[in-house]
Amino acid sequence: MTSSTSPVTGIASAGASIFADALDAQAVPVTRVDWRPPMDGTESDLATVATDPLRQEANRRAAEAVLGVQAMVVDVAPASEILGLEKGQFLHAGPPLEWANASGPMRGALMGAAALEGMVDDPQDAEALFQSGANVSLEPCHHRNSVGPMAGVVSPSMWMWVLEDPADGRRAYCSLNEGLGKVLRYGAYSPEVLSKLRWMSEKLGPLLKEAVGNTAEPINATSILGQMLQMGDEAHNRNRAGTLMLMRDLAPAMVQSSADAADVAETFAFMGGNDHFFLNVAMPACKVAMDAARGIEGSSMVVAMARNGTEFGIQVAGTDDEWFTGPAQIADGLFLGDYGPEDANPDIGDSAITETIGIGGFSMATAPAIVRFVGGSVPDAFATTRRMGEITLAENNRWAIPVMEFMGAPTGIDVSKVCRTGILPQINTGMAGRVAGVGQVGAGLVNPPAEIFPAALAELARRTRARQN
């Protein structure tokens, strides 16, 4: 996608900034199309990758593969069953991580999960367990075809959404959303956190499994995402319409399930009271679509962006499963209660898979009310979506943004375009407290560390040269 072909609802302004300032004062979205130099030290790699004869076709194929996926909700099942996860095995968000480098919320979530699995009675006792490393292992969700919001910790007894691309049977998985407040994914592990997780495994998971198996029509998460973008959700920090559509689609089967009416009613109240419930369906829907582009030789498209609370990592279609990582940043945004920037942990979670495919922060223009949650202004939201068009390979016409005259979501971050323009992907995100056990402290806007894109570009260039020699 280039700015010259995309429909815009704002004004492109180069040069005379008095005109641009006058428009700003009238609250018209303005994009200042500054010429920017490429990122430092990338000129040679940019030239190499630009002349790679595979690149154009590889990127076209990668975008087409992603845009072609219809992610269907096909099952809900325990991680032990569906991923073969065994006692002591824990998945986490982001690139690979060791306990020694884990941040507060990641440690808190792991400690809570160890207690949930009965490995310790008191979550505090799990610290020694993880420190010793005996009988425990940590692995990224992405290495198991999974994604997890915030700490993204998955342990064997947790139930997971199963999304499938029916074209080839590939699957992606994500745990069930716990709601807001004190929740494991933000690093909280108090008794009420664990008791809610137990209810989710005992009641919620089995009921959802039965309902998903008995809907009149299969649930198409890709189609729900398209409708969400017409209903003020950007599917990362607003999932209200998505949650409601999921309830609508499951309701008849839930009512006719074998569960007690009181449990069904409690489940409706739980889902209906948690506007983020659909996030954990949206994420694996994005994951199963992005995975369709993995391993396409010569493609410079990012297939995953993920953070573990310490490091931010990306994976790229043309560099197999290699991670390019740098320090996770602290988001700039709005804080709950008395919390402030000093209370915030660096960026954490696999939820940036939404931005990887062009929604979340990339489609903020379609969810202008999000600025009251993550900060910024409505014109900023428009400008962000247009700016993301400058670093992406395609528009997703199935995911149209009505207010931008039905422009498609800007999809498929191109490592080359990021390095050439210096424009970084824009992510909107929840913020976890930096101390284990605290929970959420705010929400805001954040970027990846810039250096991971030149690093990925260098590897693409190395592979290009290797092919040419």
Added chain:
Amino acid sequence: MTSSTSPVTGIASAGASIFADALDAQAVPVTRVDWRPPMDGTESDLATVATDPLRQEANRRAAEAVLGVQAMVVDVAPASEILGLEKGQFLHAGPPLEWANASGPMRGALMGAAALEGMVDDPQDAEALFQSGANVSLEPCHHRNSVGPMAGVVSPSMWMWVLEDPADGRRAYCSLNEGLGKVLRYGAYSPEVLSKLRWMSEKLGPLLKEAVGNTAEPINATSILGQMLQMGDEAHNRNRAGTLMLMRDLAPAMVQSSADAADVAETFAFMGGNDHFFLNVAMPACKVAMDAARGIEGSSMVVAMARNGTEFGIQVAGTDDEWFTGPAQIADGLFLGDYGPEDANPDIGDSAITETIGIGGFSMATAPAIVRFVGGSVPDAFATTRRMGEITLAENNRWAIPVMEFMGAPTGIDVSKVCRTGILPQINTGMAGRVAGVGQVGAGLVNPPAEIFPAALAELARRTRARQN
């Protein structure tokens, strides 16, 4: 509200149209603030009303009364019970009407309702019944604190939503929404139309009544409307998010009702398959709020706009319950299947109560996807909402339009402002086929006949002079 104080996301352009055209070409919403002469022959009445010492305070009170109402869903019950409607009594949309002047869809709906009530076996036989006028009477919904979409026909056995302003116990009523396709409100009366209406009276109504009586929290329709405006609904021709939120709020109580699980499941499927289901809650919520301003001496605010398929009528706060009517217009819009403008009936329905309070066509900017249903473009939708700000008395800050930087819905049409600017209220609407029994043929944009505003202004001026003499 004046254009100088309202936040805008577009550009006000007076004079040099080259600049405006250039912005148009870039798809920036542009409002051309042309000076327009007052409507013909209104100068003297405008001057009289402008100098009415009651006017300013009366309009302030009227707007404050409307904006202060919280419309709660308090019951669902049959019209026979709640309105005392007896066999042979029929309510209809719009201003008063006689069978002789009734349009095709209005006749079709009345004929279907007569069959539903067992007055005839075949709806066709009802024609003679209504022609004779014996044992039947027609009365506007508005005369019974009610509103009805399209033909708006209500007969004794139909169940109705009951909305209440808890501050003073005033109520407003509306029948239950039948869904799309062949439905009574569009003038269809085939056996499947009647059998669905019977199911609604036998199963849907009683189940909703029980659920409304057993929700954990009372359902606040005013609050749901505020959320809808952040979710792409303008609450006239898009009620998708509203329908989903209503389902969410009712679900736990529905599951625990005394109804069979199969009936509850069927009800969920019916509500979930009908994005307009909430329209019939939105309309009485608007009605109960607008009625708060009825009878305020000196106020030039419109309290009802309604059409019966033949005439379009308005009522004004300062002129008691008098109707000012003119011929209903044919909407300009998009047609279903092979239908065209020649198949469309003139404008019909009480649903313009949504525009009367500032949503529907007045808030199209917040529902840009609506243009795919009613026609027009996204910039048109923005321009319409801004233009409606020129003829209204207030902004409803509780109903904010995020994409216009949280500008409040433009609320309370001022008869004086309409006459002074010549700007007519913008309504978006469904279109009924002009032949009885056909049903919906399209959806589009329509205005009231211009002459009803000078007529209302003349009566306001007459009353002003009478007070001054």
